[in-house]
Amino acid sequence: MNWNRKQNLTLILLNALGNNIISLTSLMGSLVMFVSHALNRSLMPPFFIKEYGKQIVAIGWASLPVVGLTAFFTGGALALQIYSGGSRLNAESTVPSIVAIGFLRELGPVLCGLMVAGRVSSAIAAELATMRVTEQIDALVTLATDPIKYLVAPRIIITTLFLPILTGVGNIIGIYGGYLVSTERLGFNPSMYIESTFKYIELGDITSSLIKAAIFGFLISTMGCFFGFKASKGALGVGRATTNAVVSASILILASNYLLTELMFKS
Amino acid sequence: MTDQSGEKMAIETKDLLKRFDNEIVINKLNLRIPFGTSMGIMGPSGTGKSVLLKCILGLTEYEGNIFYEGTLLEKQNRGTFYKNFGMLFQGSALFDSLTVWQNITFKLINSAKKILNSEAKEIAIHLLRDVGLDENVCKLMPSELSGGMQKRVALARALADKPSLLFFDEPTTGLDPLTSSSINDLISTIVKRDNITSLIISHDPSSINAICDEVIFIEDGGVGWRGKASEMKFANHKLLKKYLGSLQV
Ligand SMILES: Nc1ncnc2c1ncn2[C@@H]1O[C@H](COP(=O)(O)OP(=O)(O)O)[C@@H](O)[C@H]1O
Ligand SMILES: [Mg+2]
Numbered sequence: 001m002n003w004n005r006k007q008n009l010t011l012i013l014l015n016a017l018g019n020n021i022i023s024l025t026s027l028m029g030s031l032v033m034f035v036s037h038a039l040n041r042s043l044m045p046p047f048f049i050k051e052y053g054k055q056i057v058a059i060g061w062a063s064l065p066v067v068g069l070t071a072f073f074t075g076g077a078l079a080l081q082i083y084s085g086g087s088r089l090n091a092e093s094t095v096p097s098i099v100a101i102g103f104l105r106e107l108g109p110v111l112c113g114l115m116v117a118g119r120v121s122s123a124i125a126a127e128l129a130t131m132r133v134t135e136q137i138d139a140l141v142t143l144a145t146d147p148i149k150y151l152v153a154p155r156i157i158i159t160t161l162f163l164p165i166l167t168g169v170g171n172i173i174g175i176y177g178g179y180l181v182s183t184e185r186l187g188f189n190p191s192m193y194i195e196s197t198f199k200y201i202e203l204g205d206i207t208s209s210l211i212k213a214a215i216f217g218f219l220i221s222t223m224g225c226f227f228g229f230k231a232s233k234g235a236l237g238v239g240r241a242t243t244n245a246v247v248s249a250s251i252l253i254l255a256s257n258y259l260l261t262e263l264m265f266k267s
Numbered sequence: 268m269t270d271q272s273g274e275k276m277a278i279e280t281k282d283l284l285k286r287f288d289n290e291i292v293i294n295k296l297n298l299r300i301p302f303g304t305s306m307g308i309m310g311p312s313g314t315g316k317s318v319l320l321k322c323i324l325g326l327t328e329y330e331g332n333i334f335y336e337g338t339l340l341e342k343q344n345r346g347t348f349y350k351n352f353g354m355l356f357q358g359s360a361l362f363d364s365l366t367v368w369q370n371i372t373f374k375l376i377n378s379a380k381k382i383l384n385s386e387a388k389e390i391a392i393h394l395l396r397d398v399g400l401d402e403n404v405c406k407l408m409p410s411e412l413s414g415g416m417q418k419r420v421a422l423a424r425a426l427a428d429k430p431s432l433l434f435f436d437e438p439t440t441g442l443d444p445l446t447s448s449s450i451n452d453l454i455s456t457i458v459k460r461d462n463i464t465s466l467i468i469s470h471d472p473s474s475i476n477a478i479c480d481e482v483i484f485i486e487d488g489g490v491g492w493r494g495k496a497s498e499m500k501f502a503n504h505k506l507l508k509k510y511l512g513s514l515q516v
Contacts, residue, residue, distance in 0.1 A: 139360040143374045144349040
């Protein structure tokens with residue numbers, strides 16, 4: 001009797017686990033199909049050049065203020081922290097190089113990714129979900145246009161290409177924020193600060209920053225497009241799509257950042 | 268497809284069945300729309316009229332077969348179907364981010380054959396006149412139009428590529444009675460003038476009366492009553508009688 005019950009419980013748990021694994025794999029499957037459909041079709045005419053132009057403005061250009069402000073303030077705060085922490089070890093002179101390396105390798109891409117996830121992933125999800133709910137996506141089909149090719153491909157491609165550019169700008173502004181705080185508030189000599197900033201930066205720091213950014217851009221746009229496109233009917237559907245897109249994009253950014261850091265910097 | 272009388276069918280469904288998680292919405296529906304006919308599908312809300320359209324359009328999975336001009340519709344050959352086809356959606360479904368003329372000529376602009384912007388605008392203006400709108404509407408965004416104007420623009424968009432087949436999903440829902448009747452007249456005029464085969468889905472008998480030659484009244488996911496639109500009010504069908512009666516307040 002007791003043994004039987006235990007076996008039942010095990011079965012129930014295994015069953016629940018199995019169901020979760022099945023739904024997760026089927027979600028992954030449809031995600032992979034979705035993205036590969038978008039990217040495959042983007043290589044065939046018609047190319048919808050105008051849509052790409054619109055996305056460059058909406059995603060690339062319009063994200064600059066958010067990214068710039070975030071990077072500037074974080075760079076400044078980072079300089080203050082490293083200075084006060086470093087002073088305990090008499091290592092205040094490391095401020096320029098740690099600000100620069102920290103920004104390039106970690107803070108630049110991750111902050112940029114998270115800020116753009118909040119802005120772009122949600123905007124994409126809300127826009128596509130609204131189009132789904134108001135039958136605009138069905139209308140595209142009846143107008144002989146592939147909605148994944150027309151709507152999804154430009155958003156994924158442009159975000160993946162432009163997040164490295166945004167991150168590059170963010171890196172420069174962040175490092176400048178550190179420079180400004182260090183020279184104005186902490187008494188660093190400007191020319192010496194600049195010299196030691198560049199002394200320790202390696203090419204690998206910059207490329208890793210841009211590679212991370214491209215991957216984050218891909219994740220952000222894919223989550224936005226996927227949840228928006230698959231939204232269910234009603235106003236609830238739009239809200240749920242937006243939340244799901246931002247939360248999953250943010251978690252994926254942080255998780256993949258850890259994996260990428262392991263891959264790129266472990267040795 | 269030809270039926271017993273030798274008439275050719277534009278659209279035909281055979282034992283069309285659609286279920287959502289074991290709930291059957293369309294139950295073995297056999298529908299035949301002859302060329303040049305305006306077929307009305309009427310029934311209370313939630314009886315699966317929109318779902319029927321989604322099935323024919325291939326926007327959802329279904330069981331059974333659908334034929335277009337005698338050919339079985341499958342994933343691969345829907346392209347030809349869409350090329351000769353236009354649809355007016357319930358909520359108009361105009362693209363928010365495009366202007367009126369870009370909406371109207373969307374299919375022309377984005378198809379393989381290239382046309383110039385100036386040509387497209389010309390065509391849009393012509394179509395706007397056709398649906399009773401001024402050419403100044405051209406440059407506006409859909410959000411700047413009233414519901415009736417949006418319907419007209421959406422109709423112009425559906426007509427842009429000269430379809431031989433037109434679908435209408437609740438063409439007058441959400442419009443006031445006067446606007447409704449002018450939209451009904453417009454649809455009826457254009458469909459007759461261009462000899463377009465059409466399928467009109469509506470819960471509103473006045474739309475069906477104004478536009479359709481034949482009517483199917485949906486009951487329990489199948490055909491409850493079918494006949495000429497003009498004979499609908501004399502039909503000896505319990506639910507249809509009740510349905511028409513309840514509307515004559
Ligand atoms: N995507 C869906 N998932 C589950 N049920 C659906 C879905 N779409 C429609 N239904 C159900 O199918 C039925 C018919 O819906 P619909 O075709 O929209 O009705 P109407 O005749 O008013 O157009 C409704 O009961 C609705 O709940
Ligand atoms: Mg409906």
